[in-house]
């Protein structure tokens with residue numbers, strides 16, 4: 001069967017199965033689903049080794065495409081299983097809140113389908129959800145049927161952990177949070193981001209009074225730690241653009257932004273003085289605290305000065321949300337040493353970001369995981385410590401200490417794809433993780449367009465843990481972020 005025919009077969013299968021399920025939805029939904037799951041999606045041929053990739057995000061596609069780039073004689077079949085027909089790319093998507101002119105002019109799309117990835121890279125993408133896995137038999141079960149593999153790459157991204165943030169919340173209350181105060185930190189199909197963007201437009205129409213509150217995760221391993229602060233800057237740009245009376249309010253249990261801390265404080269003071277509040281402080285209040293601590297705008301960013309300043313700044317610890325009254329209950333401390341007191345604040349819009357955890361799809365593979373749900377790699381490798389036929393890619397990667405980011409997902413993904421192809425075709429099983437990179441941009445000012453860039457080199461410890469080595473941080477022209485996005489995020493979907 002040629003590749004084109006195979007793809008046609010998948011599309012047919014997807015459509016027919018989907019329509020059958022819609023027709024029978026009212027009476028025999030579960031039965032139909034169970035029957036579909038027993039069907040073998042596509043028998044394996046003897047001619048090719050098969051790699052199945054779970055998750056068609058930045059990591060999954062980077063691995064899939066690199067395998068094929070290293071397979072000139074088409075000896076490897078690569079099949080990606082992805083649950084959404086449309087992928088929404090998170091990096092730079094916060095600029096949608098700021099209506100950044102340069103991003104609009106560059107006609108940056110944030111939604112992608114898999115048509116070009118399939119066409120340009122000789123891979124198959126099946127739109128289906130992975131619901132089970134048997135790594136002994138090397139079989140994966142999806143909502144459309146089962147599929148055998150020789151190697152599997154698990155790249156499903158993250159999930160939210162609301163229960164850790166609010167242990168006594170009911171499922172109904174969690175559901176309300178996802179609908180009314182969504183986190184918008186998922187790639188998936190961008191539904192949550194759209195809810196917030198619609199709320200922002202409605203807010204503007206109704207006069208834009210009150211607070212757009214952003215609550216960053218309380219800590220732990222988090223996808224793109226600077227994202228909530230970047231989002232706050234972009235909402236502030238929106239408020240300035242439409243001269244709204246309201247403000248964006250960051251309610252954080254950390255006394256400083258949890259990533260790029262001093263640089264964000266500088267930006268808050270210089271560019272978002274009257275439109276952004278951080279833990280109760282306007283820009284003027286932040287500046288006065290800097291002076292009170294004995295520093296000024298030219299020296300507070302120095303590492304030792306900033307850690308001294310940090311101890312004098314307030315913290316806000318979210319405790320509960322009243323969705324009907326649109327009110328947040330939290331504990332406020334004047335600084336980390338002071339006793340906390342109960343406070344509340346009304347919100348017009350709330351972006352509540354709970355703890356993150358590894359995507360639950362990873363649990364189906366029953367290999368060794370860390371407490372966060374990350375899948376543990378073998379030392380210096382990107383396959384699982386408990387099964388070398390199970391590779392791990394993207395944010396779900398454990399053992400190595402890459403901060404969950406698109407850049408790490410893509411650069412480690414390329415290396416993993418190359419090493420899988422070499423293992424299959426040449427029997428060589430090598431990977432040099434020091435070739436991976438971490439770069440993260442945050443767009444922080446609209447005019448002139450400005451971003452904060454952080455880049456880190458990778459080192460390998462004696463125990464074979466890949467982690468950040470030297471770090472550089474600087475302000476950059478925001479066009480750098482647009483170029484980075486086109487190179488790193490768009491490439492696997494478009495070229």
Ligand SMILES: Cc1cc2nc3c(=O)[nH]c(=O)nc-3n(C[C@H](O)[C@H](O)[C@H](O)COP(=O)(O)OP(=O)(O)OC[C@H]3O[C@@H](n4cnc5c(N)ncnc54)[C@H](O)[C@@H]3O)c2cc1C
Pocket residue numbers: 054055056057058059060081082083084087089090091092093094128129130131155156157158184185186187188223224227359361393394395396404405406407408409439440441442
């Ligand atoms: C607002 C925001 C800004 C960001 N900015 C930056 C930035 O500037 N720089 C940077 O480097 N990173 C940034 N990131 C982080 C970056 O988006 C992620 O780290 C990256 O997307 C991780 O890639 P991934 O492939 O591991 O996961 P994802 O991109 O989430 O892909 C996982 C895929 O798996 C699919 N999937 C999950 N479960 C199943 C299943 N059971 N069956 C089938 N498919 C499944 C999902 O639908 C999804 O398509 C940002 C993130 C956010 C939220």
